[in-house]
Amino acid sequence: MEQELDLDGMIRQRIRGLRLARGWTLDTLAARSHLSPSNLSRIETGRRRIAIDQLVPIAKALDTTLDQLVESHDDADVVIRPQACDSPGLTSWLLSRERSLHGVTVAKMRITPDRPTGAEHLKVHPGREWFTVLSGTARLELGERTILIQEGNAAEFSTMTPHSIGAHDGPVEILTIFDGEGERTHLHGNDSV
Structure with missing residues (x-):
């Protein structure tokens, strides 16, 4: 009652x-x-x-x-209780509901230096990607460039450029937003970010 x-x-x-x-x-x-x-x-x-x-x-x-x-x-319609998903050198937590509004997915990722890197791990897909570094330093491989993104800074880029996100000098935690293509490629492909 x-x-x-x-x-x-x-x-x-x-x-x-x-x-x-x-x-x-x-x-x-x-x-x-x-x-x-x-x-x-x-x-x-x-x-x-x-x-x-x-x-x-x-x-x-x-x-x-x-x-x-x-x-x-x-x-239950407000609180999201994320489950960790592990792969070598990467733990990710989905922070938005599946099929979220506006077709974007928010995820938290913890990347360690033992994550596989190299040209064979670069991804290309339609769209744009955005992330901010919560702790540590992220190493963004973007085409031929390597860009270090420090804690508190963010990066946004076209995902038509071959790309991968790794850890530089220790673990890094990032908060990232993917569009639909990015989610399929990075979260369901079990490969590099």
Whole structure:
């Protein structure tokens, strides 16, 4: 019963929050949802029970879906509990949900100096890649160039240039963002970053 009251309160907050975010008065939302301002006021304040036949027009007026209006606020939809994935010289943790919004994947990687390097480990794929160094120094092999990226700095580059990220003088931890091609190449290919 308490969980039902929590969900009920959350729905009321969402309705009020969405209305206020649009700069609408109760009268404006009432006109758009074909409900009376007094009914909407009682719904928002908890003095009236929420009925499904009222939520559908409210959701439509607020340009959202009924599912989004009533979705659970369980922390499972917020908290990501990454699992480590190991390969020689590389441990990676996926920090975004699969098929995330905008087609990007966020991952944390720990690279050690014993990671295989050399021309045969350079990758090429469509898109762009970005990473920032959390600790240590990263060695970016980018075509014929070797670029050292220190802790606190970031790199962004076209992935059509043969590339690989390694560790320089000790382990390095990076936070990286891949597009769809980068994810398939680097996280599912079990090869070099």
